Amino acid sequence: MEDRVMEVMTALMAKVEGMEAGQQQLAAQMEHVQTKVDLTMASLGRVQQDQEVLTVALKHATTTGTISPEISGTTPNDPSSSGGVPADTLGVDRGAPEDSG
Numbered sequence: 001m002e003d004r005v006m007e008v009m010t011a012l013m014a015k016v017e018g019m020e021a022g023q024q025q026l027a028a029q030m031e032h033v034q035t036k037v038d039l040t041m042a043s044l045g046r047v048q049q050d051q052e053v054l055t056v057a058l059k060h061a062t063t064t065g066t067i068s069p070e071i072s073g074t075t076p077n078d079p080s081s082s083g084g085v086p087a088d089t090l091g092v093d094r095g096a097p098e099d100s101g
Contacts, residue, residue, distance in 0.1 A: 060066075
């Protein structure tokens with residue numbers, strides 16, 4: 001009878017060890033997937049911020065014909081700054097040229 005109990009205990013321990021190994025493997029896979037998800041979410045946030053900046057720049061460009069210094073990456077205190085970037089630089093279409101003649 002004791003031998004039978006020992007056999008069952010040994011079999012159970014082997015199953016538990018197998019389950020622990022599987023759990024560790026799944027935990028490693030989950031960590032890998034979580035890293036990818038975190039990177040994807042960070043990238044998505046940056047893309048959304050870039051889209052917002054671009055939207056503001058395009059709205060400004062269509063109304064004034066230039067991109068404001070804050071949006072173009074130049075600052076008013078920057079001596080190399082001309083105070084704005086022509087909208088044509090970004091490929092913004094300001095409409096058909098007016099006929100001068």
